[in-house]
Amino acid sequence: xxxxxxxxxxxxxxxxxxxxxxxxxxxxxxxxxxxxxxxxxxxxxxxxxxxxxxxxxxxxxxxxxxxxxx
Amino acid sequence: xxxxxxxxxxxxxxxxxxxxxxxxxxxxxxxxxxxxxxxxxxxxxxxxxxxxxxxxxxxxxxxxxxxxxxxxxxxxxxxxxxxxxxxxxxxxxxxxxxxxxxxxxxxxxxxxxxxxxxxxxxxxxxxxxxxxxxxxxxxxxxxxxxxxxxxxxxxxxxxxxxxxxxxxxxxxxxxxxxxxxxxxxxxxxxxxxxxxxxxxxxxxxxxxxxxxxxxxxxxxxxxxxxxxxxxxxxxxxxxxxxxxxxxxxxxxxxxxxxxxxxxxxxxxxxxxxxxxxxxxxxxxxxxxxxxxxxxxxxxxxxxxxxxxxxxxxxxxxxxxxxxxxxxxxxxxxxxxxxxxxxxxxxxxxxxxxxxxxxxxxxxxxxxxxxxxxxxxxxxxxxxxxxxxxxxxxxxxxxxxxxxxxxxxxxxxxxxxxxxxxxxxxxxxxxxxxxxxxxxxxxxxxxxxxxxxxxxxxxxxxxxxxxxxxxxxxxxxxxxxxxxxxxxxxxxxxxxxxxxxxxxxxxxxxxxxxxxxxxxxxxxxxxxxxxxxxxxxxxxxxxxxxxxxxxxxxxxxxxxxxxxxxxxxxxxxxxxxxxxxxxxxxxxxxxxxxxxxxxxxxxxxxxxxxxxxxxxx
Amino acid sequence: xxxxxxxxxxxxxxxxxxxxxxxxxxxxxxxxxxxxxxxxxxxxxxxxxxxxxxxxxxxxxxxxxxxxxxxxxxxxxxxxxxxxxxxxxxxxxxxxxxxxxxxxxxxxxxxxxxxxxxxxxxxxxxxxxxxxxxxxxxxxxxxxxxxxxxxxxxxxxxxxxxxxxxxxxxxxxxxxxxxxxxxxxxxxxxxxx
Ligand SMILES: [Cu+2]
Numbered sequence: 001x002x003x004x005x006x007x008x009x010x011x012x013x014x015x016x017x018x019x020x021x022x023x024x025x026x027x028x029x030x031x032x033x034x035x036x037x038x039x040x041x042x043x044x045x046x047x048x049x050x051x052x053x054x055x056x057x058x059x060x061x062x063x064x065x066x067x068x069x070x
Numbered sequence: 071x072x073x074x075x076x077x078x079x080x081x082x083x084x085x086x087x088x089x090x091x092x093x094x095x096x097x098x099x100x101x102x103x104x105x106x107x108x109x110x111x112x113x114x115x116x117x118x119x120x121x122x123x124x125x126x127x128x129x130x131x132x133x134x135x136x137x138x139x140x141x142x143x144x145x146x147x148x149x150x151x152x153x154x155x156x157x158x159x160x161x162x163x164x165x166x167x168x169x170x171x172x173x174x175x176x177x178x179x180x181x182x183x184x185x186x187x188x189x190x191x192x193x194x195x196x197x198x199x200x201x202x203x204x205x206x207x208x209x210x211x212x213x214x215x216x217x218x219x220x221x222x223x224x225x226x227x228x229x230x231x232x233x234x235x236x237x238x239x240x241x242x243x244x245x246x247x248x249x250x251x252x253x254x255x256x257x258x259x260x261x262x263x264x265x266x267x268x269x270x271x272x273x274x275x276x277x278x279x280x281x282x283x284x285x286x287x288x289x290x291x292x293x294x295x296x297x298x299x300x301x302x303x304x305x306x307x308x309x310x311x312x313x314x315x316x317x318x319x320x321x322x323x324x325x326x327x328x329x330x331x332x333x334x335x336x337x338x339x340x341x342x343x344x345x346x347x348x349x350x351x352x353x354x355x356x357x358x359x360x361x362x363x364x365x366x367x368x369x370x371x372x373x374x375x376x377x378x379x380x381x382x383x384x385x386x387x388x389x390x391x392x393x394x395x396x397x398x399x400x401x402x403x404x405x406x407x408x409x410x411x412x413x414x415x416x417x418x419x420x421x422x423x424x425x426x427x428x429x430x431x432x433x434x435x436x437x438x439x440x441x442x443x444x445x446x447x448x449x450x451x452x453x454x455x456x457x458x459x460x461x462x463x464x465x466x467x468x469x470x471x472x473x474x475x476x477x478x479x480x481x482x483x484x485x486x487x488x489x490x491x492x493x494x495x496x497x498x499x500x501x502x503x504x505x506x507x508x509x510x511x512x513x514x515x516x517x518x519x520x521x522x523x524x525x526x527x528x529x530x531x532x533x534x535x536x537x538x539x540x541x542x543x544x545x546x547x548x549x550x551x552x553x554x555x556x557x558x559x560x561x562x563x564x565x566x567x568x569x570x571x572x573x574x575x576x577x578x579x580x581x582x583x584x585x586x587x588x589x590x591x592x593x594x595x596x597x598x599x600x601x602x603x604x605x606x607x608x609x610x611x612x613x614x615x616x617x618x619x620x621x622x623x624x625x626x627x628x629x630x631x632x633x634x635x636x637x638x639x640x641x642x643x644x645x646x647x648x649x650x651x652x653x654x655x656x657x658x659x660x661x662x663x664x665x666x667x668x669x670x671x672x673x674x675x676x677x678x679x680x681x682x683x684x685x686x
Numbered sequence: 687x688x689x690x691x692x693x694x695x696x697x698x699x700x701x702x703x704x705x706x707x708x709x710x711x712x713x714x715x716x717x718x719x720x721x722x723x724x725x726x727x728x729x730x731x732x733x734x735x736x737x738x739x740x741x742x743x744x745x746x747x748x749x750x751x752x753x754x755x756x757x758x759x760x761x762x763x764x765x766x767x768x769x770x771x772x773x774x775x776x777x778x779x780x781x782x783x784x785x786x787x788x789x790x791x792x793x794x795x796x797x798x799x800x801x802x803x804x805x806x807x808x809x810x811x812x813x814x815x816x817x818x819x820x821x822x823x824x825x826x827x828x829x830x831x832x833x834x835x836x837x838x839x840x841x842x843x844x845x846x847x848x849x850x851x852x853x854x855x856x857x858x859x860x861x862x863x864x865x866x867x868x869x870x871x872x873x874x875x876x877x878x879x
Contacts, residue, residue, distance in 0.1 A: 003848075007769035011762060018758040025754065029747055032877035039733045042873045049869045057761050057862045063710055139836045141843050246704045311711045319704050345711055349718035357726075357818070365809040366818065368726065373810035379729050383722055658698060 017056040024049050077162035077256075081129035085260060088124025093117035110290050112363055114271070118297055122260040130163040131253050156649075163256060165248030166652050170255050171234025172548055175541065177255075178226035179619065181262055185219035188212045190612050192589075197605040199593035209589035211273030211291070215266075218278040218295060222262055222302050224395045224529070227537050229255065229309050231398050232337050234544065236313060238643035238650065239331045241322025241659040241676065246315040250308055258305035264298030277587055279388070282369040282380050285358050293362060296355040303352040306394075310344035313337055322642070322676070324661035328419055331641060331665050335422040336401025339429035343390045343397075347433070350387035354380055378443055385436035393432045396532025397425050400467055400496075402540045403489050407471055408666040409639050410486040411478030415666035417470045424463035431459050441509050442516045450509050457507040464500055468493075479669075484558030485637075488539035491566050496531025499524060502577065517587075520580030523573040530569055538565075538618065545625070546632035550648040553629060557621040561614045568610025575603040640668065645678040655679070702852060709856055713863050716826075720867050723822060727815040727874055734878055736812050739805045742797065746876040749792045750868065756785035757865040760834075764858040767841070770848040779838040782861065786831040793824050819871055823864070830864050833857045 028045045031038050054060045073079050096116040097107040126132060159169050160176070192212040195204050204212075233251065237244050245251045268274055272289030285292055317338050321330065357368045358380070367373025369380045408415045415421065437445060437453040471493060480486070502524040505511045515521060538561070545553050576584075579600045584591060591597050635644045642659050643650070659678040667673030735741075759781040766774035797820070806813035837857045840846070846854055 003769045004771065007765060007771055007774075010765045010769070014758055014761050014765065017761075018754070021754055021757075022751065025747075025750060028873060028877060029743075032873070032879065033743075036879055038877070038879055042877055046869050046873055050866055053757065053862055053866050053869065057757060058859050058866075060710075062706055139840075141840050141845060243698075246699075247708060250708075307715050311708050311715070314711055315704055315708045319707060320699055345715050346718055349715060350722060353719055353722045360818070366814045367810050368730075368814060368818075374730060374812070374814065376730055379726060382729075383725075 013056065017052055021049055021052055024052075076158060077129040079161075081125045081256070081259070084128025085121045085125030085263075088127075089117045089121030091124075092120025095120075111293055114290065115293060115297065115359070115363060118260075118264055118294065122257070122264075122301055125260045126253070126256060129256050131249075131256050133163075134249055163252050165244070165252050167233045167237045167245045167248070167251060168548070168650060168654075170251055171230050171232075173230075173255050174226050174233055174258075175230030177259070177262070178223050178230055178537075179622075181219060181223035181226055181266075183615070183619070184266060185216050185223055186612060186615060188216040188219065190608060192216070193605040193608045195589065197598075197602045199591055199598050199601075201590055204589075206589040207273070207275060210275035210587075211269060213587060213589075214274050214277050214295075215269050218265055218299060220529075221278060221391075221395075222258075222265055222299075224533050225302060225306055226258065226262075227533065228340065228394060228398050229258070229305070231333075231402065231537070231540055232309070232313055232340075234548065235643065236316055236334060236337055237320070238646065238654055239334050239641060240317065240320060240325060241642050241655060241661070242316060242320035243653040243655065245312045246320060247312050251312050254305045254309040254312065257308070258302050261298045261301030261303075261305060264294045264301060266298075268292065268294040268298065279384065280355065280358065281384075282358055282361065282377060286361050286369070293359060296359045300352050300355050300359075303348045306344045306348045310341040310348075313341035314345065317341075322655075322659045322661050326661075328422065329661050329663075329665060330422070331401075332404035332415065332418070332421055332425075333398065333401035336397040336404075336425045339425040340394050340397045343394050343429050343432060347387040347390040347394075350383050351391070352387075354383040354387070357383075378440070378445075381440050381443060382436070385439045386433075389436040389439065390429070390432040392528065392532075393428055396496075396528060397428065399492065399531075399533045399536030401425070402536040402543075403471060403492060404467070405641075406485055406489045406539055406543055407474050408668045409637050410483065410489070411474055411480050412669045413474055413478040414664075414668060414670065415470065416473035416476075417466070418664065418666060420466050421470045424466040427463040428460060431456060431463070435460065438507060438512075441512045454507055454509050458504060461500070461504070468497065468500070483542075483637075484553070484555060484562060485539045485543035487559065487562045488535045488542065491562060492531045492535030492539065494531075495527055495535060495569065498573075499527030499531045502527060515580060517585055518580040519576040519584045519586055522586045523576035523580055526569075526573055526576075535565075538562075541622070543637065544643075545622070546636055547643060547646075547648050547650070549626045549629070550632055551625055551629035552632045552636065553625040554621050557617055561618045561621065564610050564614030564617065568607045568612075568614060571607030571610065572604045573607075575600040575607070640665070640673070640675040642676045642678060645676065705852055705856065709859060713860070716863070717867075719822060720819075720870070723815070723819045724870060724874055727819065730815060731812055739812050741804055741806070741816075741876050742800065743876060745792065745797055746872065749789050749797075750872045752785055752789050752792070753865050753868050756782045756789065757862055759785065760858045760861045764851075764854055767846055767851045767854050768848055772841075775846075775854075776838070776842060779834065779841065783831060783834045783838060786827060786834065786861070790824055790827050790831065793820055793827075816875055819875060823867055823871055826864050826867065830857070830861050833860060 024045050028042055031041045031045070035041060074083075093113045093116070096113045100109065100112070101107040159166070160173055164170065164173075189212075192204070192209050195202060195209055233245070233255075236242075268291035270291075271294050272291040274280070274285075274288045274292035274295045276285045276288050276292060280288075280292065280296060285296075317330075317334055357366075360366045361368055361370065361375075367375040369375045369377050371377065404415055404421055434456040435453055437449060438457045441450050441453075482490075502520070505515060506521060506524060542553055542558055545551075579597045580586075582597070583595070584597050584600075591601075632648060634648065637644070642655075645659070646654060655678060657679045659676045661676050663674045663676075665675050667675070759778040763775050763778035763782060766772075766778060798817070801807075801813065801816065805811070806816045808814070808817050834857055837853050840853065
């Protein structure tokens with residue numbers, strides 16, 4: 001696969017993750033307005049968002065497996 | 071202008087300029103906002119922050135990063151040309167770990183002398199009931215400054231041992247990030263200056279713990295103390311990143327985790343604590359400063375704050391911090407014992423893991439400093455149990471040392487004397503620990519000299535004595551010369567006797583109700599003679615340290631040239647020339663055995679290629 | 687002399703792996719700052735919002751989405767550089783810088799002056815943690831934007847290539863970290879009830 005179509009694939013992945021994050025944010029916002037005692041829900045959503053960012057944007061797995069060289 | 075070629079001189083000049091400029095700009099801004107131009111607290115706060123940055127600028131800490139930011143490539147640390155004498159390197163921003171280690175160590179000793187001098191001054195006052203030579207306020211300022219300055223000195227000492235030893239011990243050419251490493255030393259210097267300058271800017275009378283609300287109301291000196299500690303904390307954090315990365319990623323071929331020297335294990339655990347916990351004291355102090363400067367009532371119940379919150383945040387660092395102080399020292403003990411006993415270290419794996427366990431448990435015990443705060447019985451009991459747990463891994467170390475000594479062919483050179491001394495002192499420190507850990511007895515001895523004596527035992531046994539042992543032991547490595555054994559022994563005996571005079575009297579009157587951190591006491595309680603004994607002991611320690619300093623200076627200049635491996639150590643650093651060249655090993659050493667197999671036939675730890683003659 | 691420098695230059699260590707681990711450890715340490723602030727917020731004001739505090743919900747949502755969007759463009763910038771697409775790198779980098787700056791201004795120049803009208807005061811009550819948390823976060827946004835600008839300018843001058851772009855990677859990681867912090871700060875300051 002050539003570099004540019006690989007890049008397009010990575011970009012698509014970025015949009016999917018971004019969509020997920022936006023969706024979670026909106027759900028979070030809705031929970032805040034509609035549910036009282038919302039701490040547990042909001043905590044779960046925040047952890048999900050954090051996981052998405054850590055995994056797909058920050059590539060945390062690079063810390064333990066050293067593939068993904070420049 | 072030769073003087074300006076020394077980074078330290080440049081740094082001081084730039085620092086003062088930055089301080090003044092920062093103050094002037096703040097005053098201008100204040101005037102523009104319609105406030106009174108001069109207000110000591112905010113003006114000096116911004117001044118000292120700007121001064122810290124220009125200090126670093128002056129020493130050259132930012133040179134490479136600045137040229138990188140402007141688009142130049144500065145990938146590798148610069149190599150200094152090595153013609154001429156070596157000592158100017160110690161006054162400059164130098165990325166070599168060995169230089170940085172010596173810088174840290176010398177700074178530590180200087181800072182320790184400063185803190186010790188303060189102690190000797192107020193000990194004079196305490197020797198007799200009644201106030202003789204100072205006001206109660208002065209006493210408070212000296213006592214508080216003594217505490218924090220000594221802690222800063224210890225942090226510097228830890229940095230010194232870590233920087234000097236880690237790369238050589240694991241067979242690496244240098245630290246992972248040499249420039250960052252130099253930054254971690256040089257950023258500490260303005261921090262230390264700030265801490266010490268608290269004495270000249272009004273002092274602070276809170277003790278080193280700086281609890282609010284007293285900390286919020288304390289004189290201006292408190293602000294310098296808080297900000298100075300914050301900056302020293304930054305140094306600690308930056309340093310720890312380097313130690314961890316270096317230890318994980320840069321070990322010599324064949325050096326598995328369980329073939330690592332114990333000191334490196336101790337430093338690894340220490341660095342983890344420094345990395346995670348140091349932010350807590352930094353934030354606690356920053357929040358107090360914000361309360362002082364901007365009136366943000368974090369710790370003011372009238373504004374919705376909480377005083378006890380400070381204690382939690384503060385002790386979440388400051389308990390683990392004592393393991394930052396002692397784990398490297400205990401590592402030194404484990405490192406030196408087998409060499410002077412000519413026997414393998416007993417239970418290597420257990421000793422190695424005990425450091426990690428201490429670090430872990432260290433995070434779960436902080437509230438044992440708050441038994442008298444009123445957290446309630448459930449929390450108090452939980453923290454009592456976790457605190458007592460610390461005795462398990464510490465005991466592992468003790469019995470390992472005992473078993474290592476057992477049946478060995480012990481020789482008593484100065485480093486070994488200090489190791490044995492720290493063994494005794496730390497034992498007493500450890501045994502007096504549970505008295506403070508049990509709630510029932512703690513409520514009784516809380517805030518007495520008993521706690522002071524216990525703490526000084528752990529610090530002298532866990533840091534001061536091992537630190538001196540380390541300095542004597544690796545002095546030939548750093549300088550290529552031998553120290554005077556005779557002066558070293560005098561130093562040791564003065565310290566050992568003086569220290570015990572000091573603390574035994576403290577334990578005794580502490581149990582009888584002598585409260586700590588007070589300038590005067592009731593003559594009818596009969597504490598006077600004991601206090602005199604304590605003061606006498608403190609002065610013996612002081613004389614001992616003076617002899618140490620004389621010994622170091624004289625031996626560094628014209629001591630005997632040391633033989634290559636005076637202690638017949640198997641550790642990689644002793645297979646190198648003294649002092650070692652930049653980059654340490656020409657080819658990476660190869661680890662082929664266990665680190666402490668002394669006295670076993672045919673045992674070998676590392677294979678180091680002989681340095682070529684062209685090296686120097 | 688040459689022998690000593692050779693020891694440094696020898697590719698015995700994977701410099702990139704060292705850098706990555708160092709950055710992660712640094713961020714781990716930084717995380718503690720934000721944890722302390724969160725703990726302070728929960729210890730002082732419980733798990734809900736105190737009486738009489740009406741934060742600007744619309745503004746909160748908008749800047750949260752904005753920061754999220756900037757994280758996406760940062761991701762695109764790094765990925766583009768990794769695959770040698772310099773135009774996309776520069777475009778997305780610039781976009782990230784702009785959105786980061788707007789976020790910073792929205793917090794400091796818009797939200798802060800209005801905060802007292804919502805019952806948030808610097809010196810007392812919930813305002814203490816509101817200003818402390820947004821302030822500490824804004825400080826990190828500021829340093830992030832400055833780093834992004836440096837990397838953008840260097841990148842425009844051709845400092846990075848698909849084989850070597852640690853500067854880009856580090857800055858982008860740091861930027862994601864700033865976003866990550868906001869993932870927890872946003873609900874803690876705006877959404878709990
Ligand atoms: Cu403790």
